[in-house]
Amino acid sequence: MTFSKTLSVFVITSLLLGNVSARETQSLDGAWNIAFDAGNIGREAGWHKGKVFRELDNRREIAVPSCWELTEKDYEGVAFYRRSFTVKPEWKGKVVRLQFDAVNFLAEVWVNGVAVGIHEGGFTPFEFRIDDLLKFDASNTVALRVVGPILMQDKQIDGMGPMETVQWRGGITGGIWQPVRLVATDEVFVDDVFIEPKIANNTATFHLNLEHTGAKTLPAKVDVRIFSDGVVAEISQTLELVPGENHQSFTMEIPNAVYWSPDNPHLYRVEVDVLFDGQSSDQWSTRFGMREFTIRDKQFVLNGEPMFLKATFFEGLYPRGIAYPDSREMAIHEIQLALDAGFNMIRPWRKPPPPMWLDLCDEMGVLTVGSLAVECMDFPFESANLPRWVENEVRESILRDRNRTCVVQWELFNELKRPVLMRLLHPMAMLSRKLDPTRLILDESGGWAQGANMFLPYESEPMKFNDIHDYPGPQVSEEVYRKLILTGLKTHKEMQAMGLKGRMPGKNVIPGLMSFFSELGYGSLPDLVDNNRRFAEEGNPLAPATVYHLRMEDNYRQALKQSGLDAIYPDLRQFCLDEQVVHGRANKLMIEAVRCNPRVKGYCVHALTGGDWIMGAGLLDLWRNPKTYVYEGTKAANQPRIASVRVWPRNVYAEKGAKIEVAGVNELDVVRGRLKVEIVAEDGSVVFSKKAKSEMTKGIAPLFEEQLDTGNLKGTYTVKVQLTAKGGAVVAANEYAFDVFATDQLVVPGQRIAIHDPWNDLKPFLKKAGIGFEVFNMTTDPSLPVFVSRTEAKTKEERMVFSELAAFAKCGGTVVYLGGGGERYGWGKPVPVPAYLPVKCGTKLARGTWAPITHLVHDHPIFAGLPTHCMMGSIYENIWAERTLVGAGGEMVAGAIGFDWFPELDKRRRHYYGPGDTWYGSDVAVVPVGEGRCILSQLRLIDFLGKDPVAEIIFCNMIEFASAPVK
Template sequence: MFEDEAAGTALCFQLIGGTARTCDASPCDDPARWVQVTMLLRTAFIVVIAALVPTVCHAQRTRLDLNGTWEFRLDPRNEGEVQRWHATATPFDDSIEVPGAWQAQGFGTRSGSLRHDYAGTAWYRRTVALPAEWKQKVVRLRIGGAHRETTLFFNGARIGEHRGFSTPFWFDVTNHVRPDSDNVIAIRVSNPGSAPTESPREQEPSRLTGMLNYIGNWGGIYGSVELQATEPTWIEDVYIRSDVDSKITKFLITVRSQATQAYPAEIRVSVSPDSEGSAALRVQPGGDTEVELALSIPNARLWSPEHPHLYNATIALWHSDREYDRVEERFGVRQVTTRGNVLLLNGKPLYLRGYGDDNIEVLTGFPPASRETYLKRLRLARSFGFNAVRYHSMTPAEAFFHAADEAGMLVMAELPVAYTQYFLPHQDLLRGELERVLRTYRNRPSLLSIAFGNELNLSWLATEDERERLLETVADFYHLAKALHPDGLVLSNDGHVVRPTDMVSHFGEGLPDLPTVKHEFGGYYCSLPDISLIDELTGVLLPTWLEAKKQWVEENGLAAQYPLYVRHSQRLQHLGRKAQIERVRRRGDITGYHYWLIVDFPGGTGEGDSWEEGWFDYFWRPKGISPRDGQEINSPVLPLIDADVHDRTLWSDVTKNIAVSISNYGSDDLRDARLSWKLLANEQLIAHEENLRVSVPMGSVQGVSQITIGPVPGKEAQRLELVVTVNGKHTNRWAFWAFPRSALLRHPDTSVYSTVKWAGIARLYPFVRPEAPRGGADGLWITSVLDDAAVRFLRSGGRVWLLADRGQVQPRAEAGFFPEAGGAQGTMVHNHPALDGFPHDGFCDLQFYNLLDGGVPFPLDEWPKDFQPIVGGTRTTTGFLSKSKDLSRVGYIFEARIGEGRLMVTTLRLREHLDEAYPEAIYLFDRLLRYATGRDFAPPIGIGVDELNALTPP
């Protein structure tokens, strides 16, 4: 299929034998011929909207799309070139679709979590007919991307090879084409080696590795393939630079010629709708000629994520009233600069609300070659408030950049250096990749920065000589990048402070002299693995990590409950996102973050088991969150409060003061902006204030108001929602819980004893006897140790409430409210009489924060399958980068029968927080005390000696 690369150019046709073909770029000076054509077209009822007597034919680049089906053959013994597979007429046995990884199309054998894997050499072959018009043309083959080494053969001749996999690349086949005949194209692609499975520091850097080839050592052609014909003199490169203050856009144009003599020419540039200019040059034979042209674009509309306006530039090469070549380039008028530690876009402070992308393509391996696919994804991410993306150790596909230009997403690209050890051994190849990346994508307004790799950690290098070499190479790369793209930002790496660099992305504090972005931000909080996705993982990856979790779920009798545990883990994960983002937005030394990750990361790689840290699942579907949830924490103008996650409860009869601030990274200063707030209880308005006037300059965080909530009407504990809005459109919301103090237990139904060393009990409940029961089995015994005396009391029919100390149960590991890095937890709060009146909606929200954070998740894996805790959960138990992420059933409040006795266990931090400052602790303690002393205390399941031993002192 032939297509005109310069869309919208007028075409000159000759009607020959009833067919239309493009003419060469010579003057069409036969009016009679055009009249004949016009009459024929009218007869055929074809309406042609074009000038019928053009003065010239516009030059066009004709291209032949070679995507689709190719012959294919694996070459495991690497013998194809010697046996001249590129020249033989014998058909290959297999076929393959281009673009696409060969693993995704069934080639190779199973290896670990890869359904098919093949590492080595393979051959693509295709026969194409080229038109006679291609005589005297320069013909080049363009490959949009291949991994990792590519060799081209054309009509039996070896044309050349390419090493690298970050950009499209070209081969000149002019001297070997056969116009008006069949032509045989053979492409040899090799992907030796394998994807890393060791942990990051243990990986062997024998082959250059980044996220393009980290999950799998994908093989084959991943970009579009085409043949393109031009005149012997053509426009080789266009570099566009804009100055937003002067509204001047400069075009640096490189003209390449295979002509045998020099001649004068002219470059003409037009930018729709009404800017144009020209510049003279003298084309040099057999080489490149550069010319610069500046255009004024009055009233230029600037490109930004919020307003991604794009211009179309037409660049044409003329000589003697003949147009030899033309190209079209989309670009945006925008300028990225820095001022101290402030990042500026078009002269205004910019806050990067970014996400991380690890090239997680669970079906295809390789990234898509489809602009439409990327547009859909990017618009989804934009709807969640993101304005930037960091690609870990890779540069995204060409189609991605064009989609990002259109969607308004800034791109932080990187060279394929997954970790420190890959940098120095491959520095020559990386230098070439750096040049190709910048030359290919420097016109893209979405390209914010290029980094030389991920986490260049000097401490990982064994010798001082290696450290010095790395610093020298970084400096060399930096100066090369600034020479190629002076207007772009250059990062030495993403993860550590290594100078020279224009910006820093790391885990640490903000620097005073450079903009600082939070590296892989978010604490790596995960949700539980979603085993419902198993049947959808039909592509390159076998869902072995999910199948292992499914087996555990079934063995533990959780098949019906597990989906709810997953959903609750996603809710907890989003609570963590909100807390993390709000904390960093309160700071003035940080200019952004890239939240890690946008989609979940699969198991079976060098990162160990799976990381369900994504906002979306493997298929770009939101994990229980809506665009509103994302926008409210990812907003350029973000209302904030000083009540952090540990400070969300209050007594109903008191007031609580809350300071409000605003992080303003919108497009303008907030001057006399409208601030409003409202407080809801059970979705009913109980307090509000409207039209407070506030002002906050761009690029700053400032306190603007104080809100007082309470007293809260009502006799029941209840969940509240505080909603703050700026100018009617920038909204944030927070949950609070109010507890009445007037309803504490005064007269229990039975005697209560306590051997817990805890003054708070006696102060709040004077009826509690500070001793152990002396005989019989009457009453409730509150204890922190289930010793022999307590067990005897239970077996004789007594009631025991074990307020478990961390050191008195096995194992002794404590848990955070939020999971540790790479970990996950889904809690479940059942509608149980023990929690009567305690507000919850089925899981541990922030009303449990102070109770659960630092508490003991008691393992219930060896307990009966039908044992159901009152408050419990399913959580991961293994550590960072573990090869197998184990799951465990845990309890925080649970009950059981022991003989005739009744036992209730709490491992929450009730005792530490039984204080007026923690109304949730007092109120929950009271609910549990009422239950344990009341008639409803009737545990449905009994436990045996093994379970009991786990509760007794070690």
């Protein structure tokens, strides 16, 4: 028989209450032997038997706990484990249990050659009673046959096929990857305790499950004591215990209860002692906190006080341990860095963290989400086993962690698209509620299936809840900013009616509901050069992290060289650091926008650390080094008081002026003081300054708004805002850069052009700007460049025009395709462009999510008057390319470089072996065609002609460049 019970306890092995502890433990961690069974012949051949195992040539030593991938690279399949151990003679007559914290995925266990049981599931604890099998005067053996998860190989083992197991989507964690121990007690032992704290009356109820292994009903005394600098509450009761399970609850009042919170993570200790005739049969202990976390009045509430959640997404990837912390010190360091950055919650994702890690969260005062190893987003593949495995993960994960003070919410599923998992949404929510009535339950993060449902503590009827996933990309433009501050206030259709285009944040979002951005962020490379130095010195060469970091550095160096972008970045380390600046700026602005949305009550930044398939997302690299401005920019936006600054528009026509807006977001007490707003030019001169009395009220409120006369301005400026309290302390400060373009920078070229614009996208601007043009036809002068506003044709006649354009270029003309890739694109392999282009190439989505896609611009006449030889910064926020051309050839004027989330060779690999291939594409390319050329642009120029001076400058530069004779 197997059990999955709460093992997150610390064991008392000292004197307690005047009795010698009856509960003792013996670790079985350390050196084991392993034999990999690639042919799956071991069970039939009896590899679990000592004599057979000792004769195997392929047996070797392995550390337990550890993932077997650290011993056998990329191994999938079966392995046999074995070790010997002795036990104290004093344990004879005791109840001895063999406990495993986690073995992935299927474990068959033998003790001294006798089969004791089986367990399925790779992330939760299980145990077997084995005292009747032990030798107390000789050596004992424990053997396991472990079937690990199958991800990449096409094979079936014990009814499990590729990607069929419920699985964390990170590195494989095959084998005995968490600690193993023996636990000895007397005849009656504490099998489980569920603690139910209530701050409404300062009580804690202890629901005990006592296991009586004897054959007769016996009286037993049960003592329960709560400690905090001494005993604060105690109760004693004599029970008649029947053989088997016995359930009893004790409710105890805690005088002057101290509540657990991030500011004061106070923990109590409870000790349960079971005695017969004055002698202890078992003693059990754990820690708990008095706290309540719920939702009231559409906001999160901790211990009766409203709380704005600032969470960070956490995969639990490590440079050497794969899924288990390299050390306790590393776990402390990463949690402390999250706290120092202003986060009050960590969202472990798709995998219950190891007990040691949750111990630290309890102690250090960070809220966590209870995460289950139940996959999502098309995985696992459907099998008849799946519902049973999912239910097992839900049950065992909750039983393991339901006494954790830091765990305040269960998250069951994520981004569901498959019916087999959608069917489990409600039944798993009801199972969760039965196992734990005290916590919030979120049925599906992202709300893809039917919109998210949140179950409040002690309630079985859900409340609708906007749980939103959004990755806006590297540039938080005015359009992106407005989408973020309107999400949950307006429907997607209403936002579109307001002129907002493209993707809208979230799915199944309902206006008026409480909203939470549970995934938000961008990405950037870690310092690959420094990281790989550490991997060379300290890493395991078999570990996935070592392999894919080295592969990524090599791939980026090759891609920069092959694309010619190494002319901008000959130094890969500088490329990584500059990419981190883009990442940090994007994170900062999107967080500020979300915090200015009154419906939003929290967010979760993706991610604390990045690696494997989410390479790039982290605020920290895999070695737990903060990524320069990524960390600092996010930290700045997380502060309890911020001043969000925007200039509308970001790129300003000098004669039209701009509007400065400053909004205050305050989670603390009201602050009264002085607000200073300055505009500083690049040379340091102050061109605008205002000071005024100001009050930062609690919540969201405007602090400053003014229309700015920019008639005499030209260049780059920075708005600097500072709010100073009466005592002189700075309580909020921020900066925001913008550019002003004077009339002399927007001179219309004198050249005449031809156009193909049956959709009327280009003509209105040309007429207003006074640019001479004619409609393209077969008689068009070859010296005139032809501008094509869209690469689109729905009729035979329209298709004929594109054939004529190709012929025009081949005969020596220049054709500029302003929408050169068409409307189709894909995340993975490039999608072929429409046949209307005279160049064969593909388009690839280049917006970036948690995986960075960086856009760079060469020093070229098309970008004259704008920043070049650099990454595209905020000045390009409206016109940067969301799609890029792959394989276009010719001269790259502006380009994009990134990497696939997972190798395209096999979709399953996104669940294991790090990011996919590095690739690059052209945002603007000049490509020879016959005796002429075409200029292919993916920039969003047409949408912003007349609205953004940057679009006009580039367009006018294109006219001048395209009008020059073809060399």
